[in-house]
Amino acid sequence: MIDTIEKEDNIISEEEAAQYDRQIRLWGLDAQKRLRGSRVLLVGLRGLGAEVAKNLILAGVKGLTLLDHEQVTEESRRAQFLIPVDADGQNQAQASLERAQLLNPMVEVKVDTDAVESKPDDFFFQFDAVCLTRCSKDLMVRVDQLCASRNIKVFCGDVYGYHGYMFSDLGQEHHYVEEKPKVVKGSNEANDGPEAKKGKVDPNETTMVKKTISFCSLKEALEVDWTNEKAKSSLKRTPADYFLLQVLLKFRTDKGRDPQPDSFAEDSQLFLQIRDDVLETMGLSSELLPNTFVRYLQMQKLMGGLDAPHRNFFFFDGLKGSGVVDYFGSK
């Protein structure tokens, strides 16, 4: 799909060149073409989903499918900027469609109002990349597994309060290129002057270095064995956010929703209990866990095949203002 660029996609129109000028100057024309050939599925249109939708649409993907089975409520409407004020009761994805499309008429924006759990396997195969927000652990593991077989990139992420996480599975063999400036050493015949004596970096002379990197499945990433010595010794450098993620996912599975500030008393108790259970199952101490997270997505760099992707988790702590990239799973 994005590995082969169809013939018609070779030509960038004047309109695209003008609109995408500033980003083409960043990631290059080739990456822009690859973006332009990509079809993406986005599940969940709350605050996070709306941001992801905006960023992907502005970047100029070929198509974006907005999938959400939930209805607009006052709360969900105030969480994002795509849903009009009078849309209470409508389907969330449907309500977001018009404004999403207006962000960039050159992208095919579609809506799907089904629940993601109800989708058959082959539904996912039409996409080059899948983004999952607000999904259960089981669903994410399932989708991740079936996408791996088709080399479809998978991203998962959620936000809770001041914290967030993002997970990416780009497959066993993800290819990318890094652009390195060429160093012109010594004098080249065009410029014999004194200035040419030091090695000059001409920003236009670059060389593309091909690289390959592998990602593990979400299942593997979440089922790291912490009982062996090596894992234990790396605990000190492990962001607590990873364990928080595990607890939140379990909360979501057990309770069918995320912890809510309005049911703080009840939820915090359950949360702590789940935390104890989860950490105990992992053979770890409850002391490992105090915080929560948010999220950030960098689909464009990935879709363009440019630059080393973040591997494989990103954790954001809004209280500290820190964002950490870390790898969990078999190395």
Place this chain on the structure above:
Amino acid sequence: MRTFPQAQTAACPRRRNAEPTMTQLVGPLRKELADSLFSCRVLVVGAGGIGCELLKNLVLTGFKNIEVIDLDTIDVSNLNRQFLFQKKHVGKSKAQVAKESVLRFCPSANITAYHDSIMNPDYNMEFFRNFQLVMNALDNRAARNHVNRMCLAADIPLIESGTAGYLGQVTVIKKGQTECYECQPKPTQKTFPGCTIRNTPSEPIHCIVWAKYLFNQLFGEEDADREVSPDTADPEAAWNPADAAARATASDQDGDIKRVSTKEWARSTGYDPVKLFNKLFKDDIMYLLTMDKLWKKRKAPLPLDWTEIQQIESSQEESCGMGLKDQQVLGVQGYTQLFRRSVETLRSQLIEKGEGAELVWDKDDPSAMDFVSAAANLRMNVFSMNMKSRFDVKSMAGNIIPAIATTNAVIAGLIVLEALKILNSDFDQCRTIFLNKQPNPRKKLLVPCALDRPNSNCYVCASKPEVTVKLNVHKTIVQALQDKILKEKFGMVAPDVQIEDGKGTILISSEEGETEANNNKFLSGFGIRNGSRLQADDFLQDYTLLVNVIHSEELEKDVEFEVVGDAPDKAPAPSAPEEGKNIANGNKDSAQPSTSSKAAAEDDDVLIIDSDEEPSSSTMEASPESSNRKRKHHDADDAASKRKRLDQQPSDDDEDIIALD
């Protein structure tokens, strides 16, 4: 498969009077904070890349009273990231359209939009005092300096930010508690010596700068400091010092080249492209060749001839569907044709505008860009350099910084988080945060650093700011002191200057017309000499600067003044870390809008953004950009600040020192 049911909103109680969604939306916020968001007034300076994301974030977080100011109008190249704007809005005011778009998804927000420059004296201290918080979303240093001073004067917290490509940063400025924006000197835009531009270019950028100067000399506002003709007074051209002096005098007196201005000469030929071409790329080059000393160690330029070029087979011009049309590199013939076409178009534009008209350089004006692209490339060809595509020339000529939506989105999110800390009086939690492209060795992509205390020697926020300036009192005119030193260098907008001579002689008055008669007089004519002190005030900024004058007759050629204690302007490009900071601080020194029709002459001094060679730190997994940032920001833990390498285990992973190389 378990379904994920809807949130149980029915079970959530709502408070009737306050906005019901405050604590729901941003659960962790306490009621007091939520209420203060509702009542506080904030100012957003800039409605571009960061501005659009920031406005969206502010209203979604619950800020109710927002004022936004931007002098610019919407351009199609903004649409890849400034998502509050659509194609139909091109040409309209950014502040105005941003306000309208935001109101569509948050009609209850109270937004005031100003299509204006923040440096307009209407926005005085009183204006700033209306706000509890000011957030910059700017792209140029002049405006940042100005807002910095206004916020210091009004004692209002300021959140400063910037982005460039994948990189970004946010920081907080609070009078008396943190560094102000001007506490640390920032490298000024790189400038090139006149003789490099006029006589001995060695890089494409020199030719591009020359072409822009040429545009102004021919079609725009002529500038005596930006000549394009061969510089006969070039010290390098002289075989001996006496010769140099003779040349200098000769060029002043004889000046076949100097006496008739470029514009007058062009006009006299009716802007004939062929005559122009031959003068610039043949006759002037041949003149340069007579200055043979210049070419002893350099490859001599090769003049072009119009007629000869016409006879070249035009084989280089196949259009290739693969790349952008703009990314093709044409041949000499192609650029010659482009030169002719653009001269003709610009000529008609001039005629249309009428007597005494001047065109203004604008990278988005196709003919202006065509002209510079053609002229620069022809000159590159003359000086045996590889020619560049229009796409690349535009990047350099227009100081374009590549930009995407996501970086701005992240930074805008961080701005709001800092804003919440400030409003919550959690000032000790505020940080400078850097967004990198790759994680550092501590795995951090977002790196928070503690804020620094003010610099007690800061020439802006110190209690009695003072500087020392070296110049030639016999050769510096009052106007230069005002424009180049006080405004450009020291960021004043409307300076008032008196001499500390016991009489309080007024040298410059900000009131229009009052001291105009002084403008062209030399400083020495007012008794200013070595050791004199000048008191410069900008009343708008509530800023007083004491200027100590040192007289010198030994300044470098083309250097009008030097600030003692500054790094020299022509130092090698700063190392990656400083540059990282400054890339994100904007590509422009002046505050002119990108799409304004009245850009000042000093608008686009070209800034080199390209980085130094990447250091080969193969031990670092992180990219050199992030690992090499030599930030002075200190860890809360003092012991940590002594650690140089981060392959050691941190004892407490709170904030980090970035790896120093």
